[in-house]
Amino acid sequence: MRGKNLLKLMACSLLIAGCQSSKPEIVQKKQNNDAISINFLTGSLQKDVIDYFEEIMKSFHEENPTIDVAYEGYQQLENTNKTLADLIGERLKNNEATDVACMDVKNIFDFVNQDKLVDLSDVPFTDKLIDIAKKDSTVNGKIYSVPAALVAYCMTVNMDMLKTCGLTKPTNWSEFLHCCEVLKKKGYQPIVGTQKFMKLIIYAGGLSQIYFNDRSEEYIKKLNSGEMKISEFARPGFEMLKTLIDKGYLDAKEALKYKPKDIVKIYNQKKSCFAFTYSSMISPDRIDFSFEFTGIPMKKGNVLLIASDRRMSVFTKSQHVEECKKFVDYFSNKDVQKKTLETFGKLPAYNNINVTLDKEMSDLQDVISKGNTMLLQDYNLKFEQWANLDDLCDGLLAGKTVQQQLDAFDAIQAEAIK
Secondary structure: OHHHHHHHHHHHHHHHHHOOOOOOOOOOOOOOOOOEEEEEEEOOOOHHHHHHHHHHHHHHHHHOOOEEEEEEEOOOOOOOOOOHHHHHHHHHHOOOOOOEEEEOHHHHHHHHHOOOEOOOOOOHHHHOEOHHHHHHOEEOOEEOOEOOEEEEEEEEEEHHHHHHOOOOOOOOHHHHHHHHHHHHHOOOOOEEOOOOOOHHHHHHHHHHHHHOOOOHHHHHHHHHHOOOOOHHHHHHHHHHHHHHHHOOOEOHHHHOOOOHHHHHHHHHHHOOOEEEEEOOOOOHHHOOOOEEEEOEEEOOEEEEEEEEEOEEEEEOOOOOHHHHHHHHHHHHOHHHHHHHHHHHOOEOOEOOOOOOOOHHHHHHHHHHHOOOEEEOOOOOOOOOOOOHHHHHHHHHHOOOOHHHHHHHHHHHHHHHHO
16 A cells, blocks of 8 residues: 555646746645654655665665655756755745755755754764765754765766877876867867866866865864965866866866756767766766766876765754654665666765776776775865855856966855854
8 A cells, every 4th residue: 555655646746847837835644543754855756766766765665664754856858946945944944844854065054053953973884984975964963864875076088089099098187188179189179178177177176185184173273264275276177277267178168058967968069078976967878979977187196086875864853853863774784885886877875885887987986995085075175165166167268367266266165254
């Protein structure tokens, strides 16, 4: 009976996705009278995501028959600016059901600052997290989100094009520039770009300086106090991106035409060599040529930016916090982890499972083993980095100067810490 009810919920959710209404829709389902029902809200109605969560919720309910989980996917339509975070905010204000939500890093950052998320530090999954995943889930010494897996933001390489040009994968910045110059002379556009994602160069070339040294904690304290400006670290990254534009390796105007979700389409169309994306965005069945992932080339070697994927948090307004903790903890289960990695092709966030990565991802594991990784977003900095760099990066692509964008970044920092 429960399986049928869940399928009804999925069908209702899919109908909502097709509607052109901007009103938030709350999907309810019948539940067992003896079961506690918790609401699980995400921003996805993709079939593979729904199928994945359906299987996990079914097995969780079998092991925990007194807890029923109602899945709800909210899809932001083109005719509304209401985001998932906006919907959650409304529900919290109106005391409507929002127990667990799968959110992006900025939403979690904001809700933690508003004391709306439950500290999950006492939940068993925390002992299984690998170090970088635990760091990515921690704010002010407490854990507020549960990652289903990890994803690496990296560079994708057209191996067919490299071979044609007699080149090998670059392992540092100078080799990368050499490859780009050869490709350009042979008539190729070396880099295919999109809005926002060229900021990975800024991260790896600039913000990595905060973390790849023994003074990281000192730097974070000084950035939070205003004793140091973020521009002191970000400048090399902005300058590296500007170099790629000035040398014609990246067509900035062309990059601004496309959103990150367009990367597969334009990568196939433009037949460029390098693209900046994340490890689960591109797969062999979606690309027309042989490709491999590698780190983002920097002066001292390739760097990976690591982020948690499908971050789940529990809200303090939930009437069933302990049941919610059991549910989110279930995602660290060994069998669930295998299902997660098989479904989405991600990197494991927990140390209780070994996984063989696809051959296209072999370089990523090598970079991780060398410790050349940094978090995509540092919760311990008082100002948000990931979303703020969207406009700063795109401004540089649109023709603003490096100094203008550095000044704007400093202004964002100053406003956040005042």
